[in-house]
Amino acid sequence: MIDVIGLIFITVGLIFDFFGCLGLIRLPDVYNRLQASTKCVTLGTCGILFGTFLIIGFTAAGIKALLCIIFLILTAPVAAHAIARGAHRSGVNLCKDSIIDKYAQDKEGESVNETT
Amino acid sequence: MKSKIILFLVTFLVWCFLSWVPDFQHIIIGIVISAFVVFMMGDLFIGTPQLINQPQRYWYFIVDYVPVFLWECFKANLDVAYRVLHPRLPIKPGIVKAKTKLKTDAGLTFLANSITLTPGTMSVDIDKDNGCLYVHWINVKDADVKGATETIVRRFERILERIFE
Numbered sequence: 700m701i702d703v704i705g706l707i708f709i710t711v712g713l714i715f716d717f718f719g720c721l722g723l724i725r726l727p728d729v730y731n732r733l734q735a736s737t738k739c740v741t742l743g744t745c746g747i748l749f750g751t752f753l754i755i756g757f758t759a760a761g762i763k764a765l766l767c768i769i770f771l772i773l774t775a776p777v778a779a780h781a782i783a784r785g786a787h788r789s790g791v792n793l794c795k796d797s798i799i800d801k802y803a804q805d806k807e808g809e810s811v812n813e814t815t
Numbered sequence: 816m817k818s819k820i821i822l823f824l825v826t827f828l829v830w831c832f833l834s835w836v837p838d839f840q841h842i843i844i845g846i847v848i849s850a851f852v853v854f855m856m857g858d859l860f861i862g863t864p865q866l867i868n869q870p871q872r873y874w875y876f877i878v879d880y881v882p883v884f885l886w887e888c889f890k891a892n893l894d895v896a897y898r899v900l901h902p903r904l905p906i907k908p909g910i911v912k913a914k915t916k917l918k919t920d921a922g923l924t925f926l927a928n929s930i931t932l933t934p935g936t937m938s939v940d941i942d943k944d945n946g947c948l949y950v951h952w953i954n955v956k957d958a959d960v961k962g963a964t965e966t967i968v969r970r971f972e973r974i975l976e977r978i979f980e
Contacts, residue, residue, distance in 0.1 A: 715892050722899040730951045731908055734937050735899060738891045741932065762835040776931035776938075777924075783939045783951060799909035799958045802939060802949040 705753035712746025728794035737779040891934040911963040922979035
């Protein structure tokens with residue numbers, strides 16, 4: 700019984716991972732791609748790890764899987780945040796469908812000061 | 816001093832889980848390494864040690880924050896799946912600005928992480944002095960500061976205020 704639940708978790712995780720990769724290909728620019736990959740890959744990978752934990756139980760590998768879930772949830776958004784900020788600061792523009800960019804408006808004065 | 820003891824306990828616990836099942840040799844090495852890490856890193860991680868012995872904050876964290884967070888995370892994944900599978904890609908992206916009342920580092924970190932893992936939004940930058948968040952929104956419904964604050968930040972801010980402030 701517990702094996703079946705674990706396999707269901709692994710399958711759902713794989714499906715969400717697949718959606719994340721599909722978003723990485725289909726969406727137009729860095730920021731939208733980061734959104735898709737961060738959300739789907741975080742939950743998908745956590746699902747796979749949790750399914751693994753359910754199947755093998757409190758062994759050495761199972762406990763490590765639980766630790767990996769905590770570290771993934773804590774670090775994946777931080778990595779996405781760092782990549783998005785770095786991309787914006789090095790001049791990657793939003794795609795042409797975008798309707799507003801408050802960040803560029805607020806940072807304009809600052810970047811002029813940096814270059815002079 | 817208090818924050819160093821807490822950091823020592825946390826690192827030692829992580830070590831025990833990493834070397835499961837812990838035996839005598841592992842525990843001795845773990846104590847040495849945790850003490851070294853705490854000696855080097857000191858007070859970097861825990862900025863407000865006076866909040867740690869208030870048990871109602873842990874209760875709020877488990878009962879209020881974790882279920883809301885998991886549910887929003889699941890909804891975010893369904894949202895991304897819908898947008899990716901739709902043949903015409905229904906996106907309307909943009910970066911909006913939102914205000915926050917949180918001040919502590921831990922609170923801001925959790926707020927930014929929660930925003931990144933909730934439907935359609937991803938935090939790009941934090942301006943800590945003015946209390947502003949710049950949020951990339953995949954489907955902009957409300958471009959001005961007030962509306963974006965209501966929609967994106969308010970829900971988590973209310974919970975995190977009771978935990979970290």
